[in-house]
Amino acid sequence: MIEVKNLSKFYGPTKAVENVSFTVGKGEILGLLGPNGAGKTTIMRILTGYFQPTSGSVKIAGFDVVEEPLEVKKRIGYMQEGQQGPALYYEMTVSSFLSFAAEIKGTPKKDRSQNILKAMELAGIKDVRHRIIGRLSSGYKQRVGLAQALLNDPEILILDEPTRGLDPKQIIEIRQLIKNMAGERTIILSSHILPEVSMTCGKIVIIDKGEKVAEDTQAELAKKLEGGDRVVVKIKGKPDAGEVTKEFKKIKNLKEVRVEAEGNSTRIEVVRSGSKDIREDLFATAVENNWIILEMKSSSLSLEEVFLRLTTREDV
Numbered sequence: 001m002i003e004v005k006n007l008s009k010f011y012g013p014t015k016a017v018e019n020v021s022f023t024v025g026k027g028e029i030l031g032l033l034g035p036n037g038a039g040k041t042t043i044m045r046i047l048t049g050y051f052q053p054t055s056g057s058v059k060i061a062g063f064d065v066v067e068e069p070l071e072v073k074k075r076i077g078y079m080q081e082g083q084q085g086p087a088l089y090y091e092m093t094v095s096s097f098l099s100f101a102a103e104i105k106g107t108p109k110k111d112r113s114q115n116i117l118k119a120m121e122l123a124g125i126k127d128v129r130h131r132i133i134g135r136l137s138s139g140y141k142q143r144v145g146l147a148q149a150l151l152n153d154p155e156i157l158i159l160d161e162p163t164r165g166l167d168p169k170q171i172i173e174i175r176q177l178i179k180n181m182a183g184e185r186t187i188i189l190s191s192h193i194l195p196e197v198s199m200t201c202g203k204i205v206i207i208d209k210g211e212k213v214a215e216d217t218q219a220e221l222a223k224k225l226e227g228g229d230r231v232v233v234k235i236k237g238k239p240d241a242g243e244v245t246k247e248f249k250k251i252k253n254l255k256e257v258r259v260e261a262e263g264n265s266t267r268i269e270v271v272r273s274g275s276k277d278i279r280e281d282l283f284a285t286a287v288e289n290n291w292i293i294l295e296m297k298s299s300s301l302s303l304e305e306v307f308l309r310l311t312t313r314e315d316v
Contacts, residue, residue: 021056
């Protein structure tokens with residue numbers, strides 16, 4: 001559905017994006033994640049035809065964004081982030097703004113009312129249709145921005161920071177709106193808010209300093225960085241940390257053992273190499289040493305840990 005190949009954008013000698021490639025399948029939600037200034041918004045503006053790339057190519061539903069921009073724009077909805085929230089005309093009412101946006105998008109006059117009504121229903125803003133946008137809450141402004149993106153019933157939604165500035169309740173509401181559209185629409189969601197990407201997106205592309213540093217699911221990225229799966233064992237009491245480490249290191253296929261006191265218990269985190277399930281060996285080792293297991297669970301790097309490892313590496 002979306003194919004980005006060797007995409008670069010320079011402003012004179014200044015690099016905004018360089019040699020970025022990724023794909024998004026039909027019905028997927030992809031999270032474009034990176035620090036502020038990493039190049040996320042530049043990529044999204046190239047995808048939507050606002051900017052032309054310096055080099056590389058982008059195809060949306062088989063159409064090249066440079067060679068066939070009108071065909072691309074027919075198939076996408078773009079929610080653009082401004083300095084104070086979504087890019088809207090704040091002095092207009094919701095309905096008049098959506099009517100204006102539908103006209104600008106080239107929606108046939110006979111279809112406008114129906115398209116506007118459907119977009120308002122999907123975004124949950126029918127109850128504020130006659131309100132002035134500037135007087136709405138941040139949550140409703142985001143919903144109006146989303147409704148504008150939905151006016152042409154697009155196959156593809158491109159959402160730039162859709163939950164910026166919202167309170168926790170509003171974030172949950174917008175997140176659910178986006179997740180409800182998965183499968184039916186292909187969605188690219190740009191954000192620097194890690195929990196948002198983790199809870200909404202199936203696949204993640206991480207951008208740092210204008211370059212792609214990773215592309216995969218959160219679970220697979222965690223495995224690649226860790227070098228294996230992690231298992232966490234919590235045992236009762238505080239046995240000697242050195243003794244615990246020595247006993248667990250006797251187990252084959254263990255790459256790493258970390259031991260730390262946690263209240264009145266001890267937390268042991270082990271990293272395995274290979275595909276063998278080591279939980280039985282962990283249990284047997286604990287029994288042999290008369291350690292009472294309070295908890296055992298598989299674990300993986302959080303998105304925050306993945307993000308920090310990929311975006312804070314020293315240049316070599």
